[in-house]
Amino acid sequence: MIRPISPQQRQSLVINACAFATATLLLALVALVGYMTWRGSAFIWPDPIYLVQYNEPDGEVKQAYAQWHKGAADNSTVRLSVSTSSRPYQTQSILDASQFLFSEEVEQAAQIELVDGRTILAVPAAVSDVNNAQLPLSELSVQTRSEDIIDRRIAYIRRVELARLHENIAIYNRREVEAEAPGRLQLEKAYAALQEELRLLEKKQQAYTLTVRFYDGETFSIQLADIARITYPSTMSLPDKAKAAAISLWYFLTDSPKQANTAGGVFPALFGTVVMVFLMTIIVAPFGVLAAVYLHEYAPKNPFTAMLRICVSNMAAVPSIVYGVFGLGFMVYTLGGQIDSLFFADTLPNPTMGAPGLFWAAATMALLTLPVVIVATEEGLSRVPNSLRMGSYALGATKFETVWRTVLPIASPSMMTGLILAIARAAGEVAPLMLVGAVRFAPDLPIDGTFPYFHLDRQFMHLGVLIYDGAFNSQPDTKGAAMMFAACSLLLLVVLILNIVAVVLRTRLRERYQ
């Protein structure tokens, strides 16, 4: 019999196959993280502005300022974000490679980002001041400053003075004060006066404009109040670009989503995630740690304890959506409904706690992450050498004193590990949240300046839900998808860092008491 390969080679084949499997998994991880970061960075990294020339589908040759993202999936098409005089706000157009004629970087063109999240690519030409006088471009910063003063005044009137009047009128309405009551008339007069002032201020503000010119020579004027940022990406050196990227990153982290989650930032989602996770940690920490202490330190070694352990490990394997179902059915509708009928009966039938909201989301997540905390803490407790406990007892300490003073401090890194893993899990889990309170858009943050400041009953935004929503509402390879990729990278980064910290902590504890 002729062996096609020697035993040695056959062994190599198996090892190679196994090594290939390992390599696949590692590469998958690297590819995942790398791809996310690469696509996400397109959102913050400034793209140069080009003058492009291309054929419209009807054969017409067009020239315009455009940016394009190199994240396109294939080489046969070019995806341009064009800004023209007929359509000033940057829009995506997908061209066949054959339609694309040439491109050239233009230094004087600016990327003008508006407050509402839209972008214009054009050459700034002139500034007009409050008297509509055309001033040179160098006046821009001066005029912006004086416009800013008006802007602030308007904001103050809106946010403080008008809000106060609204509140007072609302009180009158609630008390059913007559329409002709003097107090009410006075309020209404003050209200009208403020409205008039606002109107004048707004008119004044509208005079401040920036005139820009598109490639075809047409001009377009933009109100200064609408402009968020003006940058010249084509003239930027590398450090400048890095700085611009850092500023973009900052806006990404601190701004609200705009233009249907395709521009702006993710602040409300990030904030919602953090608050929810924080609340969850407060709920899950005592429960998880005490349950683990019971299982490892107090529970007798009997079938009941074994069953408890099986329960814990089974709870970890229950699909997360089932916790969502339980959270909605039991916590929100049953418990929340009870709470409403006891404490918030005056607002019924509008539910207060009987509707999905922040607190129930945190509680559901706490339930979901409970086994994580228990298992990690128990593992830490089991690593504490028994001799330490014996020593403590020998010195006359009670069980509680031993656990509290000796065992728990030593096992504390494992509790931290458990909590960090729980946080990482809660930050990344989306399915149950969609049932118990996370929404694609929430008008208010869960913490704000109105009583009672911390709104446990409010719905909130969550990074994961934002991403889920983005998958359905964004077209691939637009700026919007880039923002979703950036949100993905952020989530991935947070979760991976938390996990790495947890792993390092655990390894340290293991090594200390090997």
Added chain:
Amino acid sequence: MTALSQQYDQRMRKDTRIRRLVTLFGGGILVLLLVIVWHLVSQTAPLFISPSFEKAQTFDFPDRIVLSVGDILEDGLLVQQASPCGIETAQVSEQNKVVDRILKPCTHSLSIREERDQRWLFDISANGQVRIQGIDGDNATYAFALPETDWQQRLETDYAISLPHIAIRVTTASQHLIFWVDTRRLTDIHKDEYPASDAVVLLPGQQKVVTFQGRKIALTERGRESRQTYQHDYPINWIGRIENSRSLYVSDRSGKVERWVVVNKSGRFEYVKTYSLFLEDNEQPLTVQAHANTNAGFVLTDMGRLILFNRVSGELLDIIQLVDIPISWSWYGNRLYLVYPGKVDVWTINNLAGVNTPTSLFVPQWYEGYLGPEHVYQTSSGRDFNEAKYALIPLLMGSLKAALAALVVAIPVSIGAAIYTGFFTTRRWRKSIKPAIEMLEAVPSVVIGFIAAVALAPVADKLLTSLLLFIVTLPLLLFVVALFQHRIAVKMPTRLRFGADIAAITLCTLVWAGLSLYVADSVMPIEIFSGSSKTTLIVAIALGLAISSTIYTLAEDAIESVPSGLKNASFALGATRLQTLRNIVLRVAMPGLIAAVMLGFGRAFGETMIVLMVTGNTPIPSWDLFESLRALTANIAIELPEADTGGALYSVLFFTALTLFIFTFIVNTVAEWLRYGMREKVKYD
């Protein structure tokens, strides 16, 4: 001394207190789990309890003639005869206060018909002037004229409304005259004539009439354009329709009531027999009514029996015997109002969600409009009187299909990697590779789902072609590498060998994958998979990636825990590493490996976000990998926020959640038991 003992007592008391507290929290886990199970079961229970009638209330109206009753327990209006002629609507909850009064000349013929919670007053003057007006809410009015001579010859009349169509039957001594009116063109009145020897039932929703005589049934379209005739087994004595006219109930002399359902046979609507309900001898139905939002229906017979049944599957749910036969009835939510002269009885139907019996969830049903019994899951139909279709088989198949396909992807990769780090490589490499692969488990599934949906799905054709190419050519690559590896490896210093191994393979994999992608793009432009849905395959890859680190971690633990004594003994007997792997390591670790795969399967089965984001979420009962799917988990995420608390859909969704819970519980317990057994064995070996 006392101070010291006091202090001691205090400490002991505190110790006891804390012990109790801690025990409370430990027991709390069990309580929590029991509460979860109890809640899921309690919300699912309605599906397994048959609904039943219960007499709730009787309203006496001795001094008035009740014509029609609205949902009077929920502020609906009672319609009563006004004096001298005309109708009044009254609010029962406010001492029968008259809300509205419509007076008519006494020569007019008045009649009330109901259509989708809206009652209409048919008012026809002596010379055939018709005025139809809404009684509840909608105040639309339709007025038109019937030919005066036809109307004045009437012996009997019938009315039916299903907007936008109205049908009026005027029966004269010699024939039935059917007047069809389209409310959008009121002047255009169509008249059909049928012989008086036939019995006629109007089907306004289908714009048809059914006529029957003896054993013959004929369905005729408006304008008599098409006509279908059927021969029945027994002489027919009654035909009834439910409100949407999509199901007919045919009762014959044998005591059988057959449901005939409309089917669309290539554009032609025909009626086909499905199940039968069986009545007593000589019993005949008086009416068949369908519930607006569930699959419940009831039959009232001339012997006073009220039969509640599932109108899709034909299962009988509850039967009660009424003392008197009511003259009219209406059904709102779980309240059934039976109108008698001088009084109204209110029956409530307990547990209406129980209409969806297990049979109707798991056995193919013949729904209205379908060509045969099928598994259909469809809840989005918002129209009243449409049948609810809650077949769970498509969802179960979807979940299983996704999970099994994911396993096919995950098993080779993760077990291979587990063998590599657990057995072949050195401790040093293991320590750096293992945590890296375990990081994969931390990647949120929504991120994997997002990449799969936004980045992979649009290029699925290319991706799958190149993947196919890659997998087919891979053995060749590995084979070639294997031929030379040994020769190169022996020349390298021992310390470098393992590192070089994985590095070389990683590089090869990368180059080869890149090459496959490139080749798929340029050399093989034929799209092998074009035209069919690729989402299941994309899900398999994404879900496979998500579960592979779960399987890897557990499998690696199992392989690594094989005692080194066993391995060394094998080596000492002259076995190669491959032989040791096959004969010792895999054999000992097998329970652990099976447990790992089971837990991976459980995770794939319960995963929500990836299947939700990547698949088209269309519930198709098919195992075909080129068909889209909808998983149980995704279904909950889609439907639960919209479901009414306590409704049928709510119970069905809780039932699926309970199924998921029990399934993972069993899988996990078995896997834990396998792992436990293996640990014990390894300990004593």
